[in-house]
Amino acid sequence: MSDALVIDVAGLTKSYGGRRVVDNFDLQVPRGAIYGFLGPNGSGKTTTIRMVCGLLKPESGAGSVLGLDVIADSLRIKERVGYMTQKFSLYEDLSIRENLEFIARLYGLDRRVARVDQALIDLGLAERQAQLAGKLSGGWKQRLALAACMIHEPELLLLDEPTAGVDPKARRDFWDQIRRYSAQGVTTLVSTHYMDEAVQCDSIAYIAYGKKLLDAPTAEIPKKIGLACWRIAGRPLQQAQKLLEAAPGVELVARFGAEIHVCGHDGAAIERAAIQVKREQPHVEIERIEAGFEEIFIYLMAESRDNFQ
Amino acid sequence: MKLPRIPALGLPDLDLSWSRVFAVFLKELVQMRRDRPTFAIMIVMPILQLILFGYAINNDPRHLPAVIEMREDGPMTRAFLASLQASTYIDIVAVSTREDEAEAMLRSGEATFLISIPAGFERRIVRGERPQILIAADASDPVAAGGAIGAVERVAQQAFATEFEGPLAFLARTPAPYEIVVHRRYNPAGETAFNIVPALLGIILTMTMVMITSIALIRETERGTMETLLATPVRPLEVMIGKTAPYIGVGAVQVVIVLLVANVLFQIPFTGSMIAFLLGVTLFIFANLMLGYLISTMATTQMQAMQLTFFIFLPSMLLSGFMFPFQAMPEWARMIGETLPITHFLRLVREIVLKGAGLTDIVNDLWPLALITLVLATLALLRFRRTLD
Ligand SMILES: Nc1ncnc2c1ncn2[C@@H]1O[C@H](COP(=O)(O)OP(=O)(O)O)[C@@H](O)[C@H]1O
Ligand SMILES: [Mg+2]
Secondary structure, three states, rough: OOOEEEEEEEEEEEEEEOOEEEEEEEEEOOOEEEEEEEOOOOOHHHHHHHHOOOOOOEEEEEEEEEEEOOOHHHHHHHHHHHEEEEOOOOOOEHHHHHHHHHHHEEEEOOOHHHHHHHHHHHHHHOOOOOOOOOOHHHHHHHHHHHHHHHHHOOOEEEEEEEOOOOOOHHHHHHHHOOOHHHOOOEEEEEEEHHHHOOOOOOOOEEEEEEEEEEEEOOOOOOHHHHHEEEEEOOOHHHHHHHHHHHHOOOOOOEOOEEEEEEEEEOOOHHHHHHHHHHHHHOOOEEEEOOOOOOHHHHHHHHHHOOOOO | OOOOOOOOOOOOOOOOOHHHHHHHHHHHHHHHHHOOHHHHHHHHHHHHHHHHHHHHOOOOOOOOOEEEEEEOOOOHHHHHHHHHHOOOOOOEEEEEEOOHHHHHHHHHHOEEEEEEOOHHHHHHOOOOOOOOEEEEEEEEHHHHHHHHHHHHHHHHHHHHHHOOHHHHHHHHHOOOOEEEEEEEEEEOOOOOOOHHHHHHHHHHHHHHHHHHHHOHHHHHHHOOOOHHHHHHOOHHHHHHHHHHHHHHHHHHHHHHHHHHHHHHHHOOOOOOOOOHHHHHHHHHHHHHHHHHHHHHHHHHHHHHHHHHHHHHHHHHHHHOOOHHHHHHHEEEEEHHHHOOOOHHHHHHHHHHHHHOHHHHHHHHHOOOHHHHHHHHHHHHHHOOOOOOO
């Protein structure tokens, strides 16, 4: 176990009703990293995160978080981890300030009032501190939740789809904040559905049906997936799109404005499909391209439908 | 990498930080204050219940069927009979000269009162021998009987007050030249309105304390806030103390309300040692809070919690000695009764109110309450899940 690893777990497994919703999951997150956690709905992201922060007991597997045993030392882990739940789970009938003070008290923080004041200023909520949390809009709730899980200055942040349903501006602000924490040495494991967020992560773990399918530095992911892509440009494209979707070996047909990117693992098949389109629709241009993040993530997201069974 | 350790089973975690307890306590207090409807119920419910039951206690009883056993027929007794007849408190269903006949009517329930005037009543009154008028009441319903007995006594006094005038004016003195003896039949324990009020308090406290705390944890689970709570280093014992402590205050307010309403509205003062009573009622509140809290660790929905609360509430009414005399119950029912906090509270109250017991006399009822509290708290701590599993 390395000191540089903030999360180092192996073989984490959890079943509900006889179904393994997380199956033999390994994860190594180095200090200071922003680690993206991707996967379709119901693939086991929340369950995994809960096991990492001691909210669920894995039925098998072991490991350490912040150098502490993930099962035996969960109380001490909790003191040093900030966990932001997928669903807003602060007290809607408490004011913004009361929520923060409550959490600050539970962590036994010194300079409580000063910390809460500062958090309120950082949040931009100092004026509205007496407002009930339940009355806040989605974006503000998200920011309050982040402030609440940061108030004890944790070394590890576990963020479970922190920006789901939040407007793009709020999402950008949120990520700016995460990067600032990261620069201060805070490690982050964040699950997300958004491609633009995924590409901001240093590394990405991808999970489907409880199994980790991919785990690599973000920059290496396109190569790892090994998608062959062709660009089809020109107008109109409706007919071309139909042809591509029907062609054998095609796994992804993504429309980007006036072009279509068609991808698949079988390079020869994709090439055949592109040439076929060119033959039938002579007005289009075709060109072989490198698979970029966009294609990869659309592929990952499209490939796996919701995992609920 | 280490192998997974199996966390120690058995003893509950007794780790405790008072500042975390205070955090939970404060939070509960604020939530309680914001939850106006529930807060109102907690305050209004005891008043309503007491008024509801209170009318049975103090409602001027009217038209109670009475049988008069007249062993003497003279001017004074006839005047007494006339004023009894004129009274709206009682309806005379029969006047008999035979004791067995009158007794049979009381037994069969045709009459709830038997008023018996002995032979030689007038002669003995004039001689100053203080003859006895016997009022036998069917006290199997102590709540109703308590008030009614008082009413009949007043009627008797008023009846004679008009008689003791003129040449007999010398009889209008205190103590009265006769004696009214009240026999409560079918209720040897001698329940009176004075101990009905604290007993009612027991029922009210059982109901509200258990009901409120039974959803203490469920509310967190249902609103999703349990996840936040469990993600912090807060310990089960801290949650338990912090969450139940505000309701000690609510219980105290209820005690004050009930005693005040009983006194102001129904003129039923508290008699007995207040200190012993306060200690008893405090322990009783603890026991009920733990009972409710234990329920909240077992149920998963508010509906289940309500059902479990009623599951507790029914035996608390039926098997505690509140409704039926405890000693008259079958063995198994008494055994269940012994495990209920209210059984011990009722005993303690009876001893304080009826027998004038002080602190040292009620130790026998205090320790079972303390034991029940401890057992319930331990069970609740063992049941408390630190994870979302
Ligand atoms: N408490 C639970 N009881 C039963 N099934 C559960 C429970 N929690 C999660 N699951 C199931 O486990 C699977 C993984 O869920 P989750 O970890 O929430 O996925 P994700 O966060 O990736 O959407 C889902 O199929 C979900 O239905
Ligand atoms: Mg989830």
